Amino acid sequence: MMCSAGERPDPYDAEDGGVPPAAFASLLEDSVEELYENAPCGYLSTLMDGTVAKINATLLTWLGLRREDVVGRMRFSDLLSVGGKLYHETHFAPLLRMQGEISGIALEMRQAGGGRISVLVSSVVKRGTTGEPLLIRTTVFDASDRRAYEEELLRGRRVADEARRQAEADRARLQQALAVLQQSLLPDTLPPIPGVEAATHYHTASSDQVGGDFYDVFPVDGKRFGFFLGDVCGKGPEAAAVTSLTRYTLRAAxxxxxxxxxxxxxLNKVLHQRYTGSGDPRFCTAVFGTLEPDAATGRVGVHLGSGGHPPALVVRADGTVDPLHTPGGLLVGVLPTARFVTTTAVLAPGDTLVLHTDGLTEARTGSDRTSLFGEDALRDFLAAHAGRSPGDLIGALITLLDGFGDGLDDDTALLALGVPADRTTPDAR
Amino acid sequence: MSPLKIVTRDATTGPVLEVVGDLDFAHAPALRERISTLVVPPGRRLVLDLGGLEFCDSSGITALIAAHSHAQAARAEVVLASVPANTLRILQMVGLDQVFTVQPDSDAATRT
Structure with missing residues (x-):
């Protein structure tokens, strides 16, 4: 405690006799009355009804009041702010009556100029020889610094809370914008293709990044349908811009x-022209093909070409899996002129053409996440699901992707185009 | 992931870059940067010795393509030496085995 009634100020440490005798003498002459009046804390004594009987100069200065206006005229509670008064009536005074003392209570006092001063108040009831209460002695400490500190802490916390809320809202908005952008890179619905069932899936690895995988299925002319699936190198907004350019270039082409x-x-020409010399070469891998259903036989002719993309896989009804190799098909956009290689296949009832991006085959597996799922495992997986409809096949692949957990850290696009095994009840998925 | 180490030396055919470690998203830009400042005189040969390559993803492939573009702009050629089997498989899949000259080792790659 900084001071208490009746305590003398500490004399200087007189070790080595360092304090001049005159200064020490003046300290001794410092009267108790002088200390009371000008102590670094406020003192007041009130009657039991709260009427101020005595108040020190320090407290009068803090409150901006004159002694004659206070002593005998005001009660302690008159010196308090409205909130302070309420707290005094409901808590402070009853506790003091009950316990005979109370200490360190935070109250607010009114200043003559209309201001407020935060204080810590301690009171003791002085009793007579027979124990009857005579008066209340009160010390008042200026707590405005402490109060300011507490308010600063609270304000800092409010600011931090607000910033966090704002950051969360911004993040949600960004994710929503990215989701919309991502959707714009993929078709809303696939066109119905006679005698063909189509199913797709897009796995987004991160909701904070637009992925670079893409696919589309669309009618070409009266009898053919086009499809493509690919993977733009890189991630983020730049990759999304390439994805958009790629998708619409292929559609227009x-x-x-x-x-x-x-x-x-x-597409190769467009990408190469756009990004060569930009210091930021951009390219993609893609499979582009056409489907030609033959209503008479129920078979579907596939004609596809690939630029640097993993081979499309034909899952035969009997459980064999044929990769459609296009050796030498170059990554799209790398060189001004590129060679692309095509191949053909025929889908019979029960056969499904599966296209994927390498997010699937490069998913890390094993307990230490160091081995890759790989092309061979994918072929085995598809062989084990032969004869299923494209929708079921994609469903099984989604379960497989989910099973990779955090081993799957890249976007993955899947497209399955198949001829239903039983043509009389084609799955209308 | 091991960090990338690039050792440059000069052969009679031109600069030889030994690439050791991982060419991934984090490290491939270092190779691109090194190559962009490399002076390859016209008609000479830039050899990338990939014998110490431990990992190469699409960022690594991008760096190799950047090397190809850089050499081509300088009217020089690029030769890849000691390409690990899995990286060679990726190069074949994306058709780049026809774009790059591939040699079994840097001795063969620097033979005039």
């Missing part, structure tokens, strides 16, 4: 010439 080599050559 197919309008003019749906031949896979023509479409991929157009």
């Amino acid at each position: 197919a309008v003019h010439d749906p031949d896979p080599v023509a479409a991929l050559t157009t």
Whole structure:
């Protein structure tokens, strides 16, 4: 405690006799009355009804009041703010009556100028020789610094809370914008293709990043349908811009010439022109193909070309899996002129063509997440699911992807195009 | 992931870069940077010795393509030496085995 009634100020440490005798003498002459009046804390004594009987100069200065206006005229509670008064009536005074003393209570006092001063108040009831209460002695400490500190802590916390809320809202908005952008890179619905069931899946590895995988299925002319699936190198907004350019270039190219080599050559030219010399080469891998259903036989002809993409897989009804190799098909956009290679296949009832991006085959597996799932495991998996409809096949692949957990750290696009095994009840998925 | 180490030396055919470690998203830019400042005189050969390559993803492939573009702009050629089998498989899949000259080791790659 900084001071208490009747305590003398500490004399200087007189070790080595360092204090001049005159200064020490003046300390001794410092009267108790002087200390009472000008102590670094406020003192007041009140009658039991609260009427101020005595108040020191320090407290009068803090409150901006004159002694004659206070002593005998005001009660202690008159010196308090409205909130302070209420707390005094409901807590402070009853506790003091009950316990005979109370200490360190935070109250607010009124200043003459209309201001407020935060204080810590301690009171003791002085009793007569027979124990009857005579008066209340009160010390008042200026707690404005402490109060300011507490308010600063509270304000800091409010600011931090607000910043956190704002950051969460911003993040949610960003994720929503990215989700919309991602959706714009993929078709909303797939067109119905006679005698063909199509199913797709897009796995987003991170809700904070737009992925670079893409696919589409669309009608080309009266009898053919186009499809493509690919993977733009990189992630983020730049990759999304390439994805968008790639998707619409392939769609537009197919309008003019749906031949896979023509479409991929157009895309190669566009990407190479756009990004060469930018210091930021951008390219993609893609499979582009056409489907030609034959209503008479129920079979579907596939003609596809690939630029640097993992081979599409034909899952035969009997459980064999045929990779459609296109050796030498170059990564799209790397060189001004690129060679693309095509191949053909025929899907019979029960056969499904599966296209994927390497997020699936490069998923890390094993307890230490160091081995890759790989092409061979994918073929085995598909062979074990042969004869299923494209929808079921994609469903099984989604379960497989989910099973990778955090081993799957890349976006993955899946597209399955199949001829239903039983043509009389084609799955209308 | 092991960090990337690039050792440059000069052969009679031109600069030889030994690439040791991982060419992944984090480290491939270092190779791109090194190559962008590399002076390859016209008609000479830039050899990338990949014998110490432990991992190479699409960022690594991008760096190799950047090397190809850089050399081509300088009217020089690029040769890849000691390409690990799995990286060679990736190069074949994306058709780059036809774009790069691939040699079994840097001795063969620096033979005039």
